[in-house]
Amino acid sequence: MRRAPGLSVRLKFTLSYAGFLMLAGALLLAAGWVFLIRVKHVGLIIDPDYKYAVLRALAPTAAVALVFLLVFGLLGGWILAGRMLAPMTRITDATRLAADGSLSHRIRLEGRKDEFRELADDFDTMLAQLEAHDAEQQRFAANASHELRTPLAITQTLLDVARTDPNLDTARLIDRLQVVNTRAIDLTEALLVLSRSNQRSFAREHVDLSLIAEEAAETLLPLAEQREISLDVTGETTRTVGSAALALQMVMNLVQNAIVHNIPAGGTVTVHTESQPDASVLRVENTGPQLAPDRVRTLTEPFQRGAERARTHEHVGAGLGLAIVHSIVRAHDGTLDLTPRPTGGLVVTVRLPRLKVLGE
Structure with missing residues (x-):
């Protein structure tokens, strides 16, 4: 955005400080002059020539004092404004570096907490998030x-x-x-x-997760039967607000992963829905191989695949299933939790904002 050149903030602060100091000095001199022309020793002044004598005697001193206040205000205001705005200069420099593509720079402003340091800390946090997001996008x-x-x-x-x-x-x-x-x-x-x-480019509507779970299970039942996997849907009606198509994609990915990454035969997959006071919950639990917690934490990253791909030559997807689930959950302002089962397999819990119906 192009803007016309203007005065710097430091100069504005300097002029404001000097102007305020000049005004205070002028008011103080005026108050002194009024006091002198109204009082002589302890009584009221009744000689009309006295006030003019006081004014002639006071004017040169007042002029010198005002000039001194002006110079002092400008010089002191410039120094004080520079010290006060020094953190802003560092923030501005960091902003320019970020605009040039350098996201690794941090302000790290020293000192106790104030408005500038809060801004610097928030900016450092934003830079860290942008750097992580940029690295993720590159990967x-x-x-x-x-x-x-x-x-x-x-x-x-x-x-x-x-x-x-x-x-x-x-x-x-x-x-x-x-x-x-x-x-x-x-x-x-x-x-x-x-x-x-x-x-997040989708229309929002009322979505019943229990119906979505039943539709996904019905669609994937032939795959489960082919692999001799028991697929069950349990729970209660629970509603949220979002995209029905994306919610179906989310549940389909979870159920398909649970079927594919299971034991060779005789495994189970359970899809459960429930309503909590502040969330609509979808839980997909499956049997399967043992998973290390460190491995589980990486499963939502794009192009990460389960252990079964390494043991067989069967194609089990491009590794985007849980990455898509994670993205859909975030787009619906929800949370995604992956927990390995002690006996093998995985428990995936999705919590989305609950849509409350009338009467609750």
């Missing part, structure tokens, strides 16, 4: 590029082989290309969902 962009490049590279390899091998099984080639293309489409759609939830 995400690098991982996304790698994930998207993989199916494209596989496709290119298959086409190169088909071009040089006249005896290649065309039907098998088409099947493999379809699998690779489906993976690329799923990854792209997941990235779009993640971007949409991060930007």
Whole structure:
């Protein structure tokens, strides 16, 4: 934003301080002059020439005093304003560095708490959050590029082989290309969902999490039966405000992860909904392999996959499932908690702001 040049804050403070000092001095001299012309020794003045004599005697001294106050006010005001605004100068320098892309700089203003130091501390906190977010975005962009490049590279390899091998099984080639293309489409759609939830660009409506849980379980029941996983939905009606489509995506991702990252056969997945005084709660619990707490804390980062991917050659997703869940929960002003089960598996608890109905 372009602005016309103006006086600096330091100069404004200096002029204000000097002006106030001059006004105080003038008022003090005026009060002294009034007192002198009204009183002579202990009685009232009745000689009209006395006041003019006092004025002639007082005027040169008053003029010198006012000039002294003006010089003293300007000099003292400039020094005091500079000392008072020194923290603001450091904050301004840090702001310019941040605008140039340097997010690692911190103000770290010394001294006791005041308005400037509160501003500096808040600015340091904001810089730390921006730096962490920028690093996260860079990691995400690098991982996304790698994930998207993989199916494209596989496709290119298959086409190169088909071009040089006249005896290649065309039907098998088409099947493999379809699998690779489906993976690329799923990854792209997941990235779009993640971007949409991060930007909070969705209409808000009343959402019943219990109905969402039942719909997700019904959709994924064939996958659970295929893997011999028991899938149950329990709990009560609980409502929140948000996007029904994103809420369904959130529950679908949680239930699908719970099914995929389970024991080979005979495992269980339980989806539970309940209403608490200040939150609508969705809990997804599943059996599965043992998970270390340090590992659990990283599962919501983009492109993080569970242990099953490392043990098998089966494709279990691009590692965006829980990252999308985390983003959707944040976009709905909720919280996400991941806790490893002592006997193996995971408990995922989502708390969203509760929509209270009439009569509660």
